[in-house]
Amino acid sequence: MERMPPIDARPPAEAWGVLAVEDDLRARAFFESSVRACAGLRWLAGLGSVAEALAWLQGAPQRPDVLLVDLGLPDGSGVEVIRAVRARCPDCEPLVVSVFGDEESVLASIEAGAVGYLHKDSAPEDIAQTILEVKRGASPISPMIARRVLAKYRSLRAAEPGAAPPEQAADVVPSLLSVREQEVLTLIARGFSYAEIARLKGLSVHTVQTHIKNLYGKLAVHSKNEAVFEATRLGLL
Amino acid sequence: MSGWRRAACVAAWLCCWGLAALLPPAARAAQDEPVQALRMARIQAVIDGRPQDWRTVPLPYHWDRLHRNHGGRAVVEARFDLPGGPSAQPYTLYFPLIGNAAAVWLNGKLLVRYGDLDAAGRDDYGKIARQVAVPPALLAAHNLLRIELRADGGRRGGLSEIYIGPTEQVQAHPAARAGALRYAGSLFLGAFSLVVGFIALMCWASQRVADADGRLRRETLYLWAGLAELCWSVRVFDALIEHPPLAWPLWGVLMTGTYAGWVGGVLLFCHRAAGWEHRRSMRFMQAAAGVLVAAGLVCSALSFAWFRPVLLTGWLGAVNLCAALYALVYMAATLRRPTTARVLLAAAGVLNVAVGVRDWVTIRLGNDLGAVTWNRYVSIAFGLALLYIVLRRFQQASGQARELLGTLQARVAAREQELASTYGRLEAAAREQARNHERERILRDMHDGVGSHISAAIRQLQSGRSTSDEVLRTLRDSMDQLKLSIDAMQLPPGDVQALLAGLRYRLEPRLAGAGLALEWAVQELPPWPGLDAQAMRQLQFLLFEAISNVLQHAHARVLRLEADAGPGGLAIRIVDDGCGFDAGRAPRALQVRAASLGARLGVRSAPGRTEVAFTLPAA
Numbered sequence: 001m002e003r004m005p006p007i008d009a010r011p012p013a014e015a016w017g018v019l020a021v022e023d024d025l026r027a028r029a030f031f032e033s034s035v036r037a038c039a040g041l042r043w044l045a046g047l048g049s050v051a052e053a054l055a056w057l058q059g060a061p062q063r064p065d066v067l068l069v070d071l072g073l074p075d076g077s078g079v080e081v082i083r084a085v086r087a088r089c090p091d092c093e094p095l096v097v098s099v100f101g102d103e104e105s106v107l108a109s110i111e112a113g114a115v116g117y118l119h120k121d122s123a124p125e126d127i128a129q130t131i132l133e134v135k136r137g138a139s140p141i142s143p144m145i146a147r148r149v150l151a152k153y154r155s156l157r158a159a160e161p162g163a164a165p166p167e168q169a170a171d172v173v174p175s176l177l178s179v180r181e182q183e184v185l186t187l188i189a190r191g192f193s194y195a196e197i198a199r200l201k202g203l204s205v206h207t208v209q210t211h212i213k214n215l216y217g218k219l220a221v222h223s224k225n226e227a228v229f230e231a232t233r234l235g236l237l
Numbered sequence: 238m239s240g241w242r243r244a245a246c247v248a249a250w251l252c253c254w255g256l257a258a259l260l261p262p263a264a265r266a267a268q269d270e271p272v273q274a275l276r277m278a279r280i281q282a283v284i285d286g287r288p289q290d291w292r293t294v295p296l297p298y299h300w301d302r303l304h305r306n307h308g309g310r311a312v313v314e315a316r317f318d319l320p321g322g323p324s325a326q327p328y329t330l331y332f333p334l335i336g337n338a339a340a341v342w343l344n345g346k347l348l349v350r351y352g353d354l355d356a357a358g359r360d361d362y363g364k365i366a367r368q369v370a371v372p373p374a375l376l377a378a379h380n381l382l383r384i385e386l387r388a389d390g391g392r393r394g395g396l397s398e399i400y401i402g403p404t405e406q407v408q409a410h411p412a413a414r415a416g417a418l419r420y421a422g423s424l425f426l427g428a429f430s431l432v433v434g435f436i437a438l439m440c441w442a443s444q445r446v447a448d449a450d451g452r453l454r455r456e457t458l459y460l461w462a463g464l465a466e467l468c469w470s471v472r473v474f475d476a477l478i479e480h481p482p483l484a485w486p487l488w489g490v491l492m493t494g495t496y497a498g499w500v501g502g503v504l505l506f507c508h509r510a511a512g513w514e515h516r517r518s519m520r521f522m523q524a525a526a527g528v529l530v531a532a533g534l535v536c537s538a539l540s541f542a543w544f545r546p547v548l549l550t551g552w553l554g555a556v557n558l559c560a561a562l563y564a565l566v567y568m569a570a571t572l573r574r575p576t577t578a579r580v581l582l583a584a585a586g587v588l589n590v591a592v593g594v595r596d597w598v599t600i601r602l603g604n605d606l607g608a609v610t611w612n613r614y615v616s617i618a619f620g621l622a623l624l625y626i627v628l629r630r631f632q633q634a635s636g637q638a639r640e641l642l643g644t645l646q647a648r649v650a651a652r653e654q655e656l657a658s659t660y661g662r663l664e665a666a667a668r669e670q671a672r673n674h675e676r677e678r679i680l681r682d683m684h685d686g687v688g689s690h691i692s693a694a695i696r697q698l699q700s701g702r703s704t705s706d707e708v709l710r711t712l713r714d715s716m717d718q719l720k721l722s723i724d725a726m727q728l729p730p731g732d733v734q735a736l737l738a739g740l741r742y743r744l745e746p747r748l749a750g751a752g753l754a755l756e757w758a759v760q761e762l763p764p765w766p767g768l769d770a771q772a773m774r775q776l777q778f779l780l781f782e783a784i785s786n787v788l789q790h791a792h793a794r795v796l797r798l799e800a801d802a803g804p805g806g807l808a809i810r811i812v813d814d815g816c817g818f819d820a821g822r823a824p825r826a827l828q829v830r831a832a833s834l835g836a837r838l839g840v841r842s843a844p845g846r847t848e849v850a851f852t853l854p855a856a
Contacts, residue, residue, distance in 0.1 A: 100719070191757060
């Protein structure tokens, strides 16, 4: 993962508001201290369940800019919180909190609309750093996830002729990955860093990061399309 | 007993059929003018070219009796009066028998010709009754009927009594009805025998049944029955053949042969149907049937050649006697152990023997020229019995086939169930084995990875000599091992590229934290066969170990990871610019893991450049 240079501290009024939904109190406290320690970030609230999060959003004293959310909450899935937040404040960027950053949980959260993930065991300054990077347009992605996305993309391409209704296939598959995105993903899967990819492809690091972030959005949209397509096929819509 | 019951049903049906066929139809309305029967005639015979004197004889004029089986010609004159003069209605002359060839003249006008009078031994019209329509104009109050005859010796030629009267009355006359019945009966019974014989021979030719010793054989039952029926059909159809293909008396010998063939075939058929085909008596019966046919041919030939009808009569009598004896034996056996087939055949046999004796007495001994054999009617009993046997066998065979099919299906179902349960057990065993392998793998993984790091951290804390940085590093190692272990679960076997990429992703924060710059020189690597999940994990451990060594001990600033695949194998090199170590004493953990992977370990170390290389040989 390519690290951005630390950014200048911003005045508190312009700092990004961070909302954390995490039932593990120690982890929550750790996030809070990490966020509070960073001048560019503002701690809004730390909540422990889906119900609390939904109630807090209902009151909505302030709009969060960043949501830190655990997927396994005691009364439901963090995905519900992500949806509620995205519906209320489309600019808010959800980050999923993951212990291992393993493929299954990360892919599921990306498809739910998350734009990245945080490791629970990261150093406090790394937590703040990751949040700031995301707000500046970056998105973390591991080689394993890149490989999975490519595999999924290839299987979609293979299933394309005749498998899906023509309008669906034309709609979903070509818009999933551009050629450049595919190249970038392939290099990430081979273990290259953003900087190395930027050098190899003659791009800026920022462009590489933008590609990745776009990709996250596409994956979320694609999974939504897939759901719509599935629902249509099943006669639910 | 079921045999008796079934036989009784079949017999009752047969009787009904027979009675219906034999009963004379209801008498017609009152007759206006009686039919006249002419029973006296004047004849002049010409035997061997010598004309004999005219004489008056009673009709029937039995040629063979009168002329001792010598062929010849004759002129017959019979007169009849129509007291009231001829009426306007059509008249008919009816001859129960006339021939073998004849020409009929009425009052000097030719009415009809039956065959060639000059060709001796050829045509034979004397086997069925003949009717001649008489134009009323030819009739007068006093009429002369003149008939020219040609008769062959021993051929039952001559002239029966003659009936004359109005057509309607003549046709209603019992004699004319009997003649019509004989004609229709011969046609029907000949056709029946032909069909039954053909079916039986087809069965014989097309079917093979397993013998007691397991060999497949043709069923001789069908052969004997088929031969008998075909012989009989020729014999019966003969009544309708006016121009036989062979000249008399050869044709006569052949007809005797068909009769003998029928009797012999029926005897063998009965014997076989009784289930005695494996007894010694079957051979005897076959020989006896052969002798019977041969004797029939010889007796018949001699009887015609020597003008001694007694030879043929004797042979027929002997046949009747033998058949009667056999019928008695058969009857006795049937009474002892009845089966449906035996009962039916015994009844048919007794009936045929009785009728055969009657025919013999009436035709060979009696003087009735127009007499008809009854045998031709009752012989059908054998054909019906055969049909019954065939149908019964077919029924049994299809029943057996159904039973076999049922058994087979049950066996297949049982086998399928057995297979399914075996398969289920095997599958369960395979699942259990896979679970065991997975458990083993996870346990080993925990032991080598997280477990060893956590226990190291505990020791570090207990000793009190380690700094918190050192303990932290051990715990971070433990966490990294855990993440790598989770990654390994998703790694496709053989994908070293993905393994290296994942390792970099997991370890890079540590390298960055340690101020170690990473140079990535990993070429595109093909999937490497022979690396299963376990080997992939070993490779992960190996590389982790090597990188950890650099991190902890080398004091390096740059770490370079190189990987490429070539004919020599897949090579991975970890190069650092640290202080180096004694290359002769490579870390033992590295050696052990490399050996378990089958990888070559190469270490070159000097201050400023240390290279640890692993080479996986090409599979």
